[in-house]
Structures are given as structure tokens and as C-alpha cells.
Amino acid sequence: MSFSRRDVLSAGLRGAVALGGLASLASLAQAQGSGTPIRILVGFPAGGGSDAIARTLADKLKDELGMPVVVENRGGAGGQIAAQALKAAAPDGHTLFLSHDHSISILPQVVKNPGFNPATDFVAVAGFATFANALALSGGTPAKTVNEYVNWVRSKGGGKGTIGIPAPASIPEFLVKMVGDKYKLDLQSAPYRGSAPMMADMLGNQINAGIGSVPDFIENHKAGKLRIVATIGARRQALLPQVPTFAELGFANLDDLPYYGIFAPVGTPQAFIDRFGAALSKVLAMPDVRSKLTALGLAVGFEPQGQFAGRVRSYTQTWERIIKASGFKAQ
Structure with missing residues (x-):
């Protein structure tokens, strides 16, 4: 700079x-x-949706910024390890965190001592997309709709079933509970260390269903290797016009969409935040980038710092109400 x-x-x-x-x-x-590179921390292993998104952006950001931009996977604990690494990093513009809602809005509410506080340790840089969480069924599951899945669990398992989730105490875990409560099923969550290992077990028919993000599932859904049967949001996803929303199935309070954005350690110079935001805006306007991210199931749209910070606050407050209503206790 x-x-x-x-x-x-x-x-x-x-x-x-x-x-x-x-x-x-x-x-x-x-x-x-x-020439010191900018590190973009990702809280999940290579091969998952967040990793693919980060690498797509980093490839173009290096040219816009005129300096190396590298992706560093710090997988584990649902992004908690990466978030802790961001807190520990120097606020010099060389360490950023690409994260969706879980690490920023959910983890601090479900973990007693997460090791970071987004409100005081991080600063929002910019948002770049929203997406939908979804319920997907593995190829070995004969059901093709939520109702068929519910009937299959009742007939095969006596009402007991297991649904994979990419991280414990996450929105997917709360969705598992909501599905079980609505249909009076005994559904248990099977937490993984990210979406990639969960997907591997789904594709190998080790688990019959999973709840994660549309970006996690979309390629295998297109290939017919699994089936997305419901998504959150106020309307159906553009990539999945035949798939109903949870709201259509009678679930309430699932209209707010999760977000993706960039965060920096508190104290990072505003000049860098402005410069990075401008570069990200240009990258998101590139047709090939928009095409890749859209194909992953994202609704792409640049949000400058103030607007994105407001989205994060609102989303956090929505899920704070849902989590409290569920009776969940921070662990």
C-alpha cells in the first residue's frame, strides 16, 4: 500500500x-x-465449501492488491481454532479470517469460553455473500422428500435416526432438533470436523442424511450422488427451484440467511480495510468469480464494512433468541 x-x-x-x-x-x-503475503484463515479443512470460496477469491485478490494472498486452513472446533488465531494475530493487515455465520454469530453463544469475542476482538471488513443451510439425503436413502424421509425413519429405525452436521452446537444441530421435534422423531446429531468429512461419509452411505450449507452439497446434488430436500430462507434457492423451504414445510423463524464475510483483528488500520474492501468489490464483479461462487450455491453481493457489520449484529440477535428458546446451555 x-x-x-x-x-x-x-x-x-x-x-x-x-x-x-x-x-x-x-x-x-x-x-x-x-511482499509479505496476506493470510486468509479458513476455519475448516481443505476440500469443503469455505475452502473453495476462499481460494477462488484469493486467486483474484492477489492481482488487485499487488501482493501474495494465501489461504491457510486452521480446521477444528467449528472455526474456533481459526478465530483464536485471528485474535492472536498482529493487526497489521496481513491476517484476515474468511468466515460464515457459525464462528462469528453462533460459537460465542454455545461455547462458554470460546477464546475470542467478535464484538471486541474482531472488526468486520466486508461481506460478500449469503447462502442457505439445507437438509440433504445420501444416495443410499430411498426417500426423495422430507416426508418420505420421515416415514422411512419411522419404518426402518422405529423413529430413531442420525443426521450429520459439520460442527457441534451449530445451526445444523439446532435444525436437527427442530426436525425431530416437528415430526416427533428421535433424531441425533453426528458432529464432524467440517463439511468435507461429513460429505465423505454421506457419499459412502455411512450416514443417511446431513444438514449443512447448500455450497457443501450442491455439486454432489447436481451429480445425483445425494439429494437436497429442504432449505432455509424466505424463498426457494435459484439453483434449487424444485426444493421447498423449511417455511413451506411449516417451520417458523428460518427466513434469515447465513452470511459469508471477511474479518480482521481489532486495531487493523482503516486504510487497509478500505483498500481490501475496494479490491474485494472489484473481484466480486468479475463474471468468472460470480459464476464460480454462484455455482457453489452463494447469492453473491458486496457489502461494505458498515452494512455488513449491521447484518452480523441482526443475524446474531435472531439466533440468540432461537438458541435461548431451545433451552440450550453453553458448554
């Missing part, structure tokens, strides 16, 4: 209080000029 003489003079005129900030910006500019 470079700063003009006018920028430096303007900053200097703000007085002694601003000198520390100016020094920080100068250090940032020097560091970025050295």
Missing part, C-alpha cells in the same frame, strides 16, 4: 495524538511493499 504526500501531511496536521496512527500506517505500507 502507498500513501501520497498529501495523505501524510493531512494525518500529521491532526497533532500528536495522530502520530502513533501515522507511524502505524507507514509501517503497514512498508510491510505490504515487502
Whole structure:
């Protein structure tokens, strides 16, 4: 990043209080000029939906920013490990976190000591997409709809069944409980360390069903290897016009869509946040990027820092109400 003489003079005129900030910006500019890469942390293993999204963006961001951008997978604990790494990182613009809603909005509500507080440890940089969670059935399951699945569980397992989820104490886990409660089934969650291992077991018919994101399922759904049978959201997904929403099936309070966005350690210079946001906006406007992300089941749309921060707050509050109503206790 470079700063003009006018920028430096303007900053200097703000007085002694601003000198520390100016020094920080100068250090940032020097560091970025050295070729030190920007790390984009991903809280799930390689091969999952979040990893594919991060690599698609990183490939283009390196050209827009004029510096290396690398994806670093810190899988485990539903993104908790990556979030802790972000908190520990220097706020110099070289470490970012690409995350969906789980790590930011849900984990702090379901884990007693997550090791980070998004409200005080992180700053929203920009949002870039929303998506839908979905219930999918493995190829070895004969059911083709939710009602057929419910009847199959009743006939085959006496009303008992297992549904895979990509992380414990996640929205998919709450959805498993909601499905079980509505249809009076004894459904248990089978938590995995990310969507990739869950998908492997679904494709191998080790588990009969899973709840995750549409990006996790969409390619195998298209290939006929599994079947998405319901999605959250106020309307059907453009890629899945034949698949009903949970709302159509009688479930309430499932209209808000999960988000994807970029976060940085608190204290990261605003100049870098603005620059990165501008680069991300340009990347998202590229037809090939939009095509790849849309094919993964995302609704792509750039949200600048303030707008995205507002979405995160609203979504967090919605699920805070749902989690409290469920009686779930932080563990």
C-alpha cells in the first residue's frame, strides 16, 4: 500500500495524538511493499465449501492488491481454532479470517469460553455473500422428500435416526432438533470436523442424511450422488427451484440467511480495510468469480464494512433468541 504526500501531511496536521496512527500506517505500507503475503484463515479443512470460496477469491485478490494472498486452513472446533488465531494475530493487515455465520454469530453463544469475542476482538471488513443451510439425503436413502424421509425413519429405525452436521452446537444441530421435534422423531446429531468429512461419509452411505450449507452439497446434488430436500430462507434457492423451504414445510423463524464475510483483528488500520474492501468489490464483479461462487450455491453481493457489520449484529440477535428458546446451555 502507498500513501501520497498529501495523505501524510493531512494525518500529521491532526497533532500528536495522530502520530502513533501515522507511524502505524507507514509501517503497514512498508510491510505490504515487502511482499509479505496476506493470510486468509479458513476455519475448516481443505476440500469443503469455505475452502473453495476462499481460494477462488484469493486467486483474484492477489492481482488487485499487488501482493501474495494465501489461504491457510486452521480446521477444528467449528472455526474456533481459526478465530483464536485471528485474535492472536498482529493487526497489521496481513491476517484476515474468511468466515460464515457459525464462528462469528453462533460459537460465542454455545461455547462458554470460546477464546475470542467478535464484538471486541474482531472488526468486520466486508461481506460478500449469503447462502442457505439445507437438509440433504445420501444416495443410499430411498426417500426423495422430507416426508418420505420421515416415514422411512419411522419404518426402518422405529423413529430413531442420525443426521450429520459439520460442527457441534451449530445451526445444523439446532435444525436437527427442530426436525425431530416437528415430526416427533428421535433424531441425533453426528458432529464432524467440517463439511468435507461429513460429505465423505454421506457419499459412502455411512450416514443417511446431513444438514449443512447448500455450497457443501450442491455439486454432489447436481451429480445425483445425494439429494437436497429442504432449505432455509424466505424463498426457494435459484439453483434449487424444485426444493421447498423449511417455511413451506411449516417451520417458523428460518427466513434469515447465513452470511459469508471477511474479518480482521481489532486495531487493523482503516486504510487497509478500505483498500481490501475496494479490491474485494472489484473481484466480486468479475463474471468468472460470480459464476464460480454462484455455482457453489452463494447469492453473491458486496457489502461494505458498515452494512455488513449491521447484518452480523441482526443475524446474531435472531439466533440468540432461537438458541435461548431451545433451552440450550453453553458448554
